[in-house]
Amino acid sequence: MKRYIIISGETSGDIYGSSLMKMMKKNHSNQVAFWGIGGKSMLNEGLVPLDLSDNISVVGFTEILKKIPSIHRLMNRLLQFIDEVKPDGLILIDFPGFNIRLAKKLKQKLKIKFPIIYFISPQIWAWNEGRVHLIKKYIDKMLVIFPFEEKFYKKYNIDATYLGHPFLDDWVPSDSKQIKNQLGFNINKKLISIFPGSRIIEIQKHLPTYINVINRLKKQNENYEFALGLAPSFDKQMIRNNYNMKNIKIVDEEPLKLLECSELAIVTSGTISLQASLMGTPCIVGYKLSFLSWIISQMLIKI
Secondary structure (H helix, E strand, O other): OOEEEEEEEEEEHHHHHHHHHHHHHHHHHOOOEEEEEOHHHHHOOEEEEEHHHOOOOOOOOOOOHHHHHHHHHHHHHHHHHHHHHOOOOEEEOHHHHHHHHHHHHHHHOOOOOOEEEEEEEOOOOEEEEHHHHHHHHOOOEEEOHHHHHHHHHHHHHOOEEEEEOOHHOOOOOOOOOHHHHHHOOOOOEEEEEEEOOOOOHHHHHHHHHHHHHHHHHHHOOOOEEEEEEEOOOOOOHHHHHOOOOEEEEEEEEOHHHHHHHOEHHHEEOOOHHHHHHHHHHOOOOOOOHHHHHHHHHHHOOOO
16 A cells, blocks of 8 residues: 655645545555545545644734644644654645745654655745755655746756646636526626635635725626635635625635636635636735735745
8 A cells, every 4th residue: 555645734735635636546556545634625535634724724924923833733743643654755735834844854854765745836936936945955856837837946956847737627618608697697797706715814804805895896886796706615604694795695616617707806815816817817816914924025025
């Protein structure tokens, strides 16, 4: 039996991780077992959880401070488990703040012999490019989803292979009017959708602002319909109980269908903004950080 540790700290990584697990089980001649950190999709694919991605997911520099003790304990627990199991490989999915640190500790402290594979590169070409030297030192193989990323890493003599974006493996373009009908929208009205994020903290930060925008748009034009695309991990009744969702339909079963048929989407920066671009849906992208996190990000971002 082949044994792998697989680590994902975000909803998008959980979805892509489950697809990778399915492909690996299909292509391996032996049985394959997975331990690690993920969410609902990876659990459904057979992941034996060492923790859940929701427990470690965080965005921002100051926002992570409150989670440092629990993340430190989890890191030590993972190191001990990996040392005991001695897997055939470690697969890291995005989530660089945690994953690169884990790879570094494994290579420095345990002198491991199995390969460390990184699936979905951190966006080091956009900000904090200095991390490329950590990747060169502690990662054995990069599996990247954009063609330019492969060229970027090869410039630094890092073993990288372009796979293509996992989203395009599953998405088949559909007729927008048909999707609107299926979701119960009026095809004669313009549909504006909002996607506040896949983490609870993102919902709390962004949804009130997006609702305010919708309320202003309602006053300007009655020919609009509005909808919220909700990540499947959230309870839509909880959203209704805590936010003023009057005249805003919640779509939680197939939120990407909502994105595809929208005339405009207001999205929280992340995978959803890329998916909107691939679908050809015009979108306004935003993200709300603490003031200090915003200042730090301005110093690190490369445009």
